Amino acid sequence: MKPGALRQSFAKGGKRHKAAMHLIPNLFTTGNLLCGVYAILSVFDTNYLAAAIAILVAMVFDVLDGKSARLTNSTSHFGLEYDSLSDVVSFGVAPGLLIYSWALSGLGTFGVAVMFAYVAMGAVRLARFNSTVSVADSKYFTGLAIPAAAGVVASLVVFDHYVVHLGPDVKPVLVLGIALALSFLMVSTIKYRSFKDLKFKGRQQVQYLVWGILGLMLVAAWPQGMVLVVFAGYALLGPTERLFWLGAKAVGKKPVNKPEPPVEANV
Numbered sequence: 001m002k003p004g005a006l007r008q009s010f011a012k013g014g015k016r017h018k019a020a021m022h023l024i025p026n027l028f029t030t031g032n033l034l035c036g037v038y039a040i041l042s043v044f045d046t047n048y049l050a051a052a053i054a055i056l057v058a059m060v061f062d063v064l065d066g067k068s069a070r071l072t073n074s075t076s077h078f079g080l081e082y083d084s085l086s087d088v089v090s091f092g093v094a095p096g097l098l099i100y101s102w103a104l105s106g107l108g109t110f111g112v113a114v115m116f117a118y119v120a121m122g123a124v125r126l127a128r129f130n131s132t133v134s135v136a137d138s139k140y141f142t143g144l145a146i147p148a149a150a151g152v153v154a155s156l157v158v159f160d161h162y163v164v165h166l167g168p169d170v171k172p173v174l175v176l177g178i179a180l181a182l183s184f185l186m187v188s189t190i191k192y193r194s195f196k197d198l199k200f201k202g203r204q205q206v207q208y209l210v211w212g213i214l215g216l217m218l219v220a221a222w223p224q225g226m227v228l229v230v231f232a233g234y235a236l237l238g239p240t241e242r243l244f245w246l247g248a249k250a251v252g253k254k255p256v257n258k259p260e261p262p263v264e265a266n267v
Contacts, residue, residue: 024072028065029083032058036090043097051098052157056227058090059147084126091150092122099153103175106168114179121183122146128187141192144185144235148192151231152182162224182235190238 035058104111
């Protein structure tokens with residue numbers, strides 16, 4: 001074989017390898033989209049538990065999508081857009097239909113408006129993220145990420161199915177408040193930790209390992225409740241930190257009272 005033909009063969013092989021690396025994250029994104037479509041079909045069949053589980057599985061595919069793209073250095077504009085479109089279906093439309101059919105259908109037009117607000121705010125959140133992804137701080141997200149909001153909805157459905165069994169009088173009011181709160185948090189400017197700055201080195205590695213094992217033990221012991229605790233806790237983490245820092249700033253700016261000069265007594 002001539003040297004030129006050999007180099008050409010390697011070049012073709014390199015292109016095939018690069019195409020395969022781009023294919024892997026897109027396959028995970030397709031799995032995310034498939035779970036979202038399945039969740040929507042499950043809502044139509046009033047199988048709310050299956051819809052909630054499908055949304056949670058879609059979150060796993062969404063995480064694998066991003067991780068595989070970074071590990072294989074195969075991030076692309078196409079992958080970003082495809083991932084966002086899949087997220088709109090799996091974490092916007094599917095949870096929106098789920099909360100409407102599961103809890104808000106009895107509210108009529110108002111329930112439809114709340115459902116649409118959730119879907120629309122999720123789409124706005126994704127659009128804002130895509131427009132600022134190149135300049136955003138990787139340590140924080142601005143606003144609650146749409147998969148985290150969908151995780152709250154899905155885990156609430158699982159929790160209700162296995163644990164509490166909310167009544168017809170309580171469920172619409174509770175879900176209405178949660179849906180509106182999630183819609184606000186997604187488009188807010190509240191900072192949420194992305195946990196991308198965790199460094200697994202030295203003693204910190206052992207600490208994170210211990211906390212990770214304890215967390216997995218709790219989830220394995222009571223998954224129906226702990227999944228909701230995890231997602232709800234993360235959704236509340238941003239506002240809690242914001243209030244804490246605002247309080248600390250207010251205390252720091254509190255004026256210090258100057259001591260009054262001593263009053264001389266009349267002799």
